[in-house]
Amino acid sequence: MSTNLGPDLLAAVALLNRWATARAEFDVPAAQARLLALVERTGPARISDLARADRCSQPTMTAQVQRVEELGWVTRTADPTDGRAALVELSEQGRVALREVRRARERALEPSLAELSESERAALEAGVAVMRRLVELPAVTPAHAPTDPA
Numbered sequence: 001m002s003t004n005l006g007p008d009l010l011a012a013v014a015l016l017n018r019w020a021t022a023r024a025e026f027d028v029p030a031a032q033a034r035l036l037a038l039v040e041r042t043g044p045a046r047i048s049d050l051a052r053a054d055r056c057s058q059p060t061m062t063a064q065v066q067r068v069e070e071l072g073w074v075t076r077t078a079d080p081t082d083g084r085a086a087l088v089e090l091s092e093q094g095r096v097a098l099r100e101v102r103r104a105r106e107r108a109l110e111p112s113l114a115e116l117s118e119s120e121r122a123a124l125e126a127g128v129a130v131m132r133r134l135v136e137l138p139a140v141t142p143a144h145a146p147t148d149p150a
Contacts, residue, residue, distance in 0.1 A: 009131075023108035026101045032073075033101040035064050036094050039074055044087035046079065073097050 021030055028036075038053060039045065045053075051061035065088055068074050073094030079085040090098070116124065 013131075020105040020108050024101070024104040025108075026104040028097050028101050031064065032068055032071075033098065035068060036073060036090060036098040036101075039088055039090045039094070040098060044077070044089040046085050046087060050088060068094065071097075 026033070035050075035054070038050060042049065042053060047061050047065055048058055050065070051058045054061060056064075065074060065076075069076065069088075071093075073091055074088050075091050076086040076088055079087050113121070113124075
């Protein structure tokens, strides 16, 4: 087994994401698309929780949330457990915007996938299954680690 498997895997995934995003045609800024995906995964969440998950400051996350809220992509509702706090949630418009971004990235990737041989496609499908299993394995997570890295 390669001693570089972890770093190689992380680099390949990051490279693939940047590659697909650079070639995709969509109107949503990448940072906003990432925020929408984070809100989708976390469900209703406080800005402080989103900031922690994204490893940014609370003021930075507040500004990002305000931008997507102005576009109608997220809504804020009172936190039922603490009336002083608000929960950020994806709106239907936000779900549509996120689907469009994902579909644009898929379209950018499709021509390259079509060039793969059957055995390469099978290997890639198996690799995707292993990666999904990998992120579902229980792990010891440091308290400062993001719950949802980009």
